[in-house]
Amino acid sequence: MQFSGKTVIITGAGKGIGRACATLMAARGAQVVALTRTQADLDSLEAEIGSRSVQVDLQDPEATRAAMAKAGPADFLINSAGVNVLESTLEMSDAGYEAVMGINLRAALIACQEFGRARVAAGGGGAIVNITSIAGHRGFPDHLCYAASKAGLEGASRVMAKELGPHGIRVNCVAPTITLTELAAAAWADPVKSEPMMVRHPVNRFAEAEEVAESIAMLLSSDAGMVTGAVLPVDGGFLAV
Template identity: 35%
Template structure:
């Protein structure tokens, strides 16, 4: 219960890694603001699961690709919970296309959600912390592709590379406010976004050959790393990326 008395805002929390993070932070004692683009059945299921742990929780909707919506998300989170101590920028999208075929619409979607949304929600959070005056924690769910090339996903790689450098810059800019900021870079994780991959034995076999631990990770393993970065043991960590990838980054070869 290392986060007792803290309030965490988790974006993209309706399923997958976001849901696992919301649940783990609740189990650690935090109150949780569950954010997703729309308050759909999956988001409400996350809310019910978090509340079942005994944690205080609320649901806030908003499209993180829109700056006005991002600011409303923070305002509503503070209005409902009184404050926000922890921001987890988890919401993200990807679009597959060869570089020569990428459309402006797909590029804008990926960069707006994955980078612009992180930028401006972090800004709104930092302003809240500045006005409150007692520090906070930011964890961005990045990807191994902040470092690792991923052919046919150029916009996704650009967004995650941007999140990496944004985190490093803000670790300097936000330190005087008592705010730490770090990234977690998952590799291949068992989430709905990888459902097609997991249903194809040949693709799974090829992927596992590139992962030294020979398996996909779980959302709960990513959530555990988030809980660590939000807790007292990580109080002196800022500007770092934790890789949760089974060794994939250091053993990857295109097939």
């Protein structure tokens, strides 16, 4: 799965799964256009892999559209940007809802829309991978808006696969389990917290960001040319049992 001569736009490329995707795609020959909010993350990624940088607050719809225009034409899009505000059904706040849905769902849909418009204008072709979560499939306490945003993105991705397919544009999702980014590794370091969740995984471990990135690269590649409208769990079997 090589991507020489191809360009990929990655939202949330500064940290976590997004950064792992940027590093992997660059290693396989792609030109990476990194979109994220923190300039320091963009600077360090640019120094590391030679990416192009677009600083943007994805909470702002117009800024998101402008950032996609600045990113320019690309062959692939990876929507990795995401946030979570831990609130239960009875505690949900307007601010928490707006933060989570604004970035996880609205910004992702805008990025897909702008990418799709550009690809259709260029004659079609290309692929999108949206990063969702097992939280869109199972009910986890205090994940009300997060679960809604990820389930919503999966539903929207199926619509996009239907509508963009005639233009040769494939749209898929990956649904990772707990992924050991730097922040997550610290959050799940306590065995009292992690063990009850860990035992629900047949492989008896959580995912690494690089493993999620590998799955995304597979879905972007021509090896997955007949795969669209799919949700690929990258979850060590969590959803299967």
